[in-house]
Amino acid sequence: MTLTFTVSPDFNTKYLPGWFVFNTWLQRHLGVPTHFEVFDGFDELHRAMAADSIDIIYANPFDAARLVRDHGYVAVARPVGRPDEAVIATHEGSAIHAVEDLLPGTRIATTDDPDVHMMCMIMIEPADLNSGNVAMFRRDNYVLVAKSLLKNEADIGFFLAETFDDLSGPIRSQLRVLVRSQIYVINHLLLAHPRLGAQIDQLRGHLLQMGNDAKGAMALQDVAIKAWESVDQEDVEFMIDLMVALTVTA
Amino acid sequence: MRDMTIDDLHGEPGVEHWLTYADGFRRRIYVVDKEIPFPEGRLIVSQTDTAGVITTANQSFVAMSGFTADELIGQQHYILRHPDMPAVAFKDLWDTVSQGKKWTGYVKNLRKDGAYYWVFASVVPNIRNGRIVGYTSVRRKPSRTKVAECTALYRTLVGQS
Known part of the structure; x- marks a missing residue:
């Protein structure tokens, strides 16, 4: 089975080659084929989300909240020191x-x-x-x-x-x-579809060690991420509650 | 939660008030007529348990409240209550969030030094496994028009239970 990996379309296009390299790294470490799907915009991404066709996603906080709460996605990791501002x-x-x-x-x-x-x-x-x-x-x-x-x-x-x-x-x-803005507590998350089952822990383990080998460190550098850190369910729930509070219009 | 003292005011002239909170606790506070502007681009974030006891406070909360994080954690959120805020506003807040709904409103908060700051607050229940386990409050910079409207409105409501 080929896994579909994607990145929130808000990424800086200068990192596009880096995300292809990241996908190759993912494929090698998970031991299964992964396809890097690039969406032109959020409409396309949201259609794919609705069709349940994404296995692994580096999601912006807004979409991460929806994917976790409405689709049961599991938070795997977040980038260290890179809040969304x-x-x-x-x-x-x-x-x-x-x-x-x-x-x-x-x-x-x-x-x-x-x-x-x-x-x-x-x-x-x-x-x-x-x-x-x-x-x-x-x-x-x-x-x-x-x-x-x-x-x-x-x-x-x-x-x-x-x-x-x-x-x-x-x-x-x-x-x-x-x-x-200086909010500090809202950030992108790497999420996995629950159908990945045991592969989710495997993926988390690889991501947390990613900077420890030369190829992994270079792949991180190419997408401007220092390292990944683990997130627990409560971290994610907190961010979702925050997003819910922020969607209120004054 | 201790009473405020004149020493908290750092030499500013303050007016003494006695506040009685919804749980019957009484506390002496001093109010200084000085507004601290909400910092641009920031959010004040805190969490409480279901009884309103503060469990987390972000750096903006610490800075704006004038308390240290250690002084805030473990205290009732009403440590921030300003006497110009009507009790009915907080009753509405608790009635709303305890039903699992979001509450929003404009709030004048009391600082440790007796000064005040206005916020637009959103409070959401933290629902885990179908149960409310606490609340998250996010405060942002308010519109001055709305602050002026609320100042006038709250003046008419203060004293009502």
């Missing part, structure tokens, strides 16, 4: 200097990344903004969000912080951070 940025020359400067009708460039969108919507609440009084423009990726700011098609943009920090120098220098 979000950035709201504006054009460097913008007259907007604080969240409280934002007014109804603000034009927002965003992606379909659910947790970044949620965190950023929370960060604009102090300005009395919500999905009903802003103009939202969906972009396919964060580079296009940045370009929307540079072309004055949007007043602010929502970014995954690590992707914002990785934007090229010429783009980054024309943008200004309005606010950066």
